[in-house]
Amino acid sequence: MRRMTRCPTHPGSIIKEDYLLPLSITIKDMAESLGVSRKTLSKIINERGAVTPEMALRLSRAFHTTPDFWLNLQKNFDLWQAETKSQEWKKVKPFPQEMLHDHDASPNCEPAT
Numbered sequence: 001m002r003r004m005t006r007c008p009t010h011p012g013s014i015i016k017e018d019y020l021l022p023l024s025i026t027i028k029d030m031a032e033s034l035g036v037s038r039k040t041l042s043k044i045i046n047e048r049g050a051v052t053p054e055m056a057l058r059l060s061r062a063f064h065t066t067p068d069f070w071l072n073l074q075k076n077f078d079l080w081q082a083e084t085k086s087q088e089w090k091k092v093k094p095f096p097q098e099m100l101h102d103h104d105a106s107p108n109c110e111p112a113t
Contacts (some may be wrong), residue, residue: 008080011059011073012045019063020045034058050074 020030031041035058043049056070070100082089 007084008076009073010047010077011051012047012049014073015041016045034062050078050091058108 015030019025020027025033027042028038031038034041034055036055040049040055044062045050051070051074053067053071056074057069059065059070060067073110
């Protein structure tokens with residue numbers, strides 16, 4: 001896999017440049033439409049907050065996209081930040097390949113009630 005040399009676009013920038021500005025919608029009006037506080041949306045748009053799975057669902061419904069689109073934007077941004085801001089993760093010693101094995105058990109993933 002090729003390493004990205006520039007910081008991936010934060011999802012807040014996409015919201016601002018592709019939706020907020022072209023549609024001439026205020027942060028307050030968009031936040032109201034999404035059912036979140038103005039402060040929550042403002043933090044994301046100003047790249048001081050992250051898109052959560054719940055927010056990804058709201059954005060996907062509002063803009064006819066998928067939740068995965070928003071979560072992938074956030075994941076790519078977060079991973080790049082973690083990889084470039086710290087070198088501590090490079091100190092981890094990998095387990096020998098022969099020690100690792102496949103696990104057939106899948107995690108219990110039942111919907112919350």
